[in-house]
Amino acid sequence: MFAIPLAWLQLKREKVRLLVALAGIGFAVILMFIQFGFQDALFDSAVSLHRNIEGDIFLISPQSTALIAMEQFPQRRLYQSLGVSGVESVSPLYLGFATWRNPTNRKTRQILVIGFEPDNPIFNQTIVSNLAPIRLPDTVLFDRASREEFGPIGELFDQQKVVTTELSGRRVTVGGLFKLGASFGADGNLITSDINFLRLFGQRKIGQLDVGVIRLQPGADREQVLKRLEATLQESTKDVRVLSKEGFVEFERSYWASSTAIGFIFTLGAAIGFVVGTVIVYQILYTDVSDHLAEYATLKAMGYRNLYLLSVVFQEAFILAIMGYIPGLLFSTGLYNLTRNATSLPIYMTTQRSLMVFCLTVIMCMMSGAIAVRRVQDADPADIF
Amino acid sequence: MSQEPVIAIDRVNHYFGSGRLRKQILFDITAEIQPGEIVIMMGPSGSGKTTLLTLIGALRSTQEGSMRVLGQELNHADHGLLVPLRRNIGYIFQAHNLLNSLTARQNVQMSLELHSEVSEREARRLSEEMLEAVGLRDWAGYYPHELSGGQKQRVAIARALASHPKIVLADEPTAALDKQSGRDVVEIMQRLAKQRGSAILLVTHDNRILDVADRIIYMEDGRLSALETAPI
Numbered sequence: 001m002f003a004i005p006l007a008w009l010q011l012k013r014e015k016v017r018l019l020v021a022l023a024g025i026g027f028a029v030i031l032m033f034i035q036f037g038f039q040d041a042l043f044d045s046a047v048s049l050h051r052n053i054e055g056d057i058f059l060i061s062p063q064s065t066a067l068i069a070m071e072q073f074p075q076r077r078l079y080q081s082l083g084v085s086g087v088e089s090v091s092p093l094y095l096g097f098a099t100w101r102n103p104t105n106r107k108t109r110q111i112l113v114i115g116f117e118p119d120n121p122i123f124n125q126t127i128v129s130n131l132a133p134i135r136l137p138d139t140v141l142f143d144r145a146s147r148e149e150f151g152p153i154g155e156l157f158d159q160q161k162v163v164t165t166e167l168s169g170r171r172v173t174v175g176g177l178f179k180l181g182a183s184f185g186a187d188g189n190l191i192t193s194d195i196n197f198l199r200l201f202g203q204r205k206i207g208q209l210d211v212g213v214i215r216l217q218p219g220a221d222r223e224q225v226l227k228r229l230e231a232t233l234q235e236s237t238k239d240v241r242v243l244s245k246e247g248f249v250e251f252e253r254s255y256w257a258s259s260t261a262i263g264f265i266f267t268l269g270a271a272i273g274f275v276v277g278t279v280i281v282y283q284i285l286y287t288d289v290s291d292h293l294a295e296y297a298t299l300k301a302m303g304y305r306n307l308y309l310l311s312v313v314f315q316e317a318f319i320l321a322i323m324g325y326i327p328g329l330l331f332s333t334g335l336y337n338l339t340r341n342a343t344s345l346p347i348y349m350t351t352q353r354s355l356m357v358f359c360l361t362v363i364m365c366m367m368s369g370a371i372a373v374r375r376v377q378d379a380d381p382a383d384i385f
Numbered sequence: 386m387s388q389e390p391v392i393a394i395d396r397v398n399h400y401f402g403s404g405r406l407r408k409q410i411l412f413d414i415t416a417e418i419q420p421g422e423i424v425i426m427m428g429p430s431g432s433g434k435t436t437l438l439t440l441i442g443a444l445r446s447t448q449e450g451s452m453r454v455l456g457q458e459l460n461h462a463d464h465g466l467l468v469p470l471r472r473n474i475g476y477i478f479q480a481h482n483l484l485n486s487l488t489a490r491q492n493v494q495m496s497l498e499l500h501s502e503v504s505e506r507e508a509r510r511l512s513e514e515m516l517e518a519v520g521l522r523d524w525a526g527y528y529p530h531e532l533s534g535g536q537k538q539r540v541a542i543a544r545a546l547a548s549h550p551k552i553v554l555a556d557e558p559t560a561a562l563d564k565q566s567g568r569d570v571v572e573i574m575q576r577l578a579k580q581r582g583s584a585i586l587l588v589t590h591d592n593r594i595l596d597v598a599d600r601i602i603y604m605e606d607g608r609l610s611a612l613e614t615a616p617i
Contacts, residue, residue, distance in 0.1 A: 004491050004498065006484070013486040298482040301444055302544075303472030303499050381471075382444040 007315035010292060018323075021284040025324025026331065028277025028364065032270045032357050033332035033349075037339075039266035041347035045183035046256050047249045048346065049114075052180065053122045055091070056222055057081075057229060058248040059212030062241045066255035067112075068185040070095050072208035077233055077240045081212070084228050086220035091120045093211040094197045096204075098168040100188070102151040109149055111167075112186035113140075115197025122213050123178070123191075133175025134193040140167070142174045145181040145344050146188025153177075168200055182344045184256070212240075277364045281320055285313060285372035293379050301381035309376045317369030321362045328361075329354060389456065391551050391584050392418040392441055397450035399436055410436050412607045414450070420551065423575060423585045425595060428604035434588045435556055437604070441586065442474055442554050443467040455551055472499050475545030475583070477555035477574070481537040483529040489516060489540045490525040496544050515543040519573050535566030539573060546577050553578060555587045559594060571597050 011018050049067065059078055063071040078090050094115035099108045116122045118131045133139050142163075144154035153174055156163050163174040167190070180189050198204060216225055222244065229242045243251060257263040289296070296309050333349045340347050399411035410433045418424055428434050439445045440452055440459070446467075447460040457470055475496075483492045493512035497503050503511070516525050519539040529537055538558055545553055555574065559567030571587075571594040578585045587598070595601060603610050 004487065004494060006486070009486040009491075292484075294480075294482060295484045298476075298478070298484070299495070301442065301471060301476050302496055303468055303470075305468055382439045 005315075007312045008319055010288065010312070011316055011319060014288070014291075017284060017287070021281065021320050022324045022327065024280030024284070025277055025320055025361065025365070026328040028273045028280065029325055029328025029357060029361055030332050030335065031273030031276070032360060033328065033353070034335065035266045035269035035273065036353055036357065037332070037336055037347050037349075038345075039263065040350075040353065041339075041345040042184045042262060042266075043253050043256060044346045045181060046185055047252050048181050048183060049186075049189075050245075050249045050252055052127055053093070053211075053213055054124050054215065055122065055213035056216045056245060057214040057226060058243045058245065059214065059229075059233070059240050060210070060243065060248075060251070062239070064210075064241075065259065066185065066252055067095060068097070070210040072204070072210060073212075073240045075207045075209050075212075077237065078209060078212035078214075080233060081214055081229055084225065084232055086216055086225035086228070087214055088217040088220075089120070089215045091116055091122050091213040091215075092194065092209045093122055093213055094194055094201075095210040096197070096201050097186075098190075098200055099166075100150055100190070101166040102149065103153075103156075103163055103165040104151045107149070109187060111146070111150065111188045111190055113167075113190045113192060113197060113200060115192050115194045118193050127180060128176075128178040128191060130176055134191065134196060136173075136175060138170055138172045138196060138199065139175035139192070140172050140196070141176045141178050141191040143180045143182075143189035143191075144177045145179045147182050147344060150188045170200055172196075181346060184262070184345075274360060274364055277324075277361070278368050281317065281365050281368035282371050284320070285316060285368055286375060288316065289313060289372055289375045293375070296376060296379040297381045297383060300379055306376065309379070310373050313373045313376060314366065314369045317365040317372075318362065321365035324365075325358055325361045329357075390417040390453075391420050391455055392416070392586070393451070393453040394437075394441075395451040395453075397437075397440065397447060397452055399433070399440065399445075399448055410607050411440075414607075414609055416602065416609060418552075418584050418586060420584055421579070421582045423578060423587070423597060423599045425598035425601045426586060426588045426604055427590070427595075427601060430590075432604045433607040434604045438554050438556055438586065438588060441552075442476060443470045472548070473550050473552070475548070475550035475553040477538070477541050477545045477553065477558045479557040479560050481529065481534075481541045483537055483540055483544075485529050488526050488528055489521060489532065489543075492529070492540055493544045493547050496547050500548055511547060512543075515547045516540070518577060519543045520569075533566075535562050535570060538562060538566070538570050542570065542574055542577070546574075546581065546583065549581055550583055553583050553585045555585065557589055557591075558587070559589065559591050564593065567591060567594065 061071040061073040075092060078092055081087055082090055096113050097110045098113045100111040101108045118135050121131055134141060142153045153163055154177055157174055157177055164171060178191060182188060216222060226242060226244055233240050234242045336347045336349055339345060394414050394416045397411055397414040400407050400409050402408050426434050440447050441454055443459055452459040455473055490512050493515050494508050497508040497511055513525055516522055519542055521536060521539055524532060524536060559570055562570060575597045
């Protein structure tokens with residue numbers, strides 16, 4: 001039945017129409033890639049801090065909703081956890097937003113300050129190599145992957161210049177650099193010691209933490225320790241919440257996905273791309289079938305079954321899906337690179353997402369095909385004599 | 386030796402429309418066509434010639450009377466039986482109705498694709514042979530829009546006859562052609578049909594081609610009004 005690839009030959013015949021169809025499908029593909037890509041980038045950037053903290057189990061206040069809205073809990077809960085078997089060490093972690101003044105143009109902007117004990121770091125060496133500077137009073141480390149509105153701190157520092165600026169009304173010195181990356185919640189990051197942190201946030205009560213980081217002894221059963229911590233801390237005191245690392249990441253992700261409009265907006269954007277693509281492919285296929293109606297009727301008169309003609313339409317839909325997807329994929333990869341360079345967001349073309357968009361593209365074209373084939377039924381062989 | 390006729394029509398009536406608008410198109414049609422016979426059907430426009438052709442070709446369902454084509458009763462026949470029957474009938478239309486996206490050779494091959502016993506290579510060879518038989522060997526790779534009207538109609542004949550149908554139904558195949566092309570087309574049809582033993586039922590207004598017929602029948606106002614033997 002397929003010695004003559006009628007579907008392909010018919011598509012090829014109308015070159016302009018084919019190009020329009022491919023442009024339309026490519027547009028829909030790009031729209032879906034952009035929406036899904038931004039959504040994933042948002043989630044990935046929102047949790048990059050969580051992922052990079054060296055810890056197995058995390059304590060947060062039950063009232064905390066996200067990194068940008070943390071409530072404090074009593075520090076003694078963290079030290080109590082040391083009494084639970086399997087726990088090796090703990091690190092207190094302070095988080096807060098302070099106002100950073102750009103040292104070159106004097107403009108201010110909110111920046112995330114991460115405070116912890118220099119003797120008890122929560123990042124490994126690859127992210128922060130030297131913690132010695134923050135032992136000095138009012139000295140911070142600056143995230144060189146922060147947005148550029150904070151000033152060319154990285155360049156200045158590399159030129160051996162002393163960078164001093166104002167942070168929430170205190171004069172601070174940049175003592176070093178590290179690299180973590182901006183997120184939707186925080187445009188930039190600073191690291192400093194717990195003592196410097198409390199100097200900055202003078203209104204905070206001593207003994208109140210934002211996050212407690214717990215590391216386990218080698219070979220300890222994580223699930224068991226988690227259960228014991230839940231029983232001894234969470235159940236009895238109710239003023240702390242115990243999370244595994246995945247739970248901590250999920251806590252942040254679910255905030256962005258469900259408690260903000262962002263997840264909805266991006267899904268809606270992708271859905272619009274899907275609908276636009278469906279309409280375009282339907283228009284193209286419908287016109288194509290209408291143009292060939294007399295030919296299809298002839299084929300029916302010759303003894304071709306409806307099934308053959310339906311398969312021709314679906315083959316056309318499938319060919320369009322593949323031919324529209326490939327340029328869309330290439331173009332989107334370029335757009336991702338552009339976005340990554342412009343916004344410091346971690347946006348990459350992943351296999352999973354490219355497969356998902358491919359499946360959506362095929363479904364989109366098949367749906368259009370399913371609507372367009374109804375026209376084939378109109379081809380009446382008795383009309384052509 | 387008397388053979389079974391390839392087409393046997395017995396008291397067929399046909400109506401269009403329904404209710405008060407119901408109009409009878411064919412009245413009490415009775416006719417037979419023998420294997421290999423070339424029959425021309427003449428008659429004024431609107432007399433029901435084309436309707437009869439679509440009934441024979443299993444493109445419309447027969448409403449009243451008996452219509453036997455290739456031994457198959459079409460009245461009350463299941464739709465599933467009609468489609469395979471169409472594969473044994475060659476159609477030549479007034480407009481050529483070729484597939485514009487396919488070359489001449491591919492157009493001919495489309496009628497062979499339906500016969501699964503023919504391999505692809507064989508189908509290709511047969512298509513080329515058919516085009517040679519209608520004098521278009523050098524035009525096999527051309528698309529319909531690159532061919533003249535007469536050439537297109539010859540491709541249509543090659544397509545209709547490629548699968549050795551027992552019956553060829555032609556509806557005014559020469560209407561859109563000039564005198565010489567029309568003559569060529571009809572002669573090719575006649576020659577190939579005789580070689581292959583196909584019966585031809587040809588509807589025409591064209592007096593110039595009546596001599597190819599074994600028999601001429603007249604249709605007027607939905608009735609087959611006269612039968613006569615063609616001058617040989």
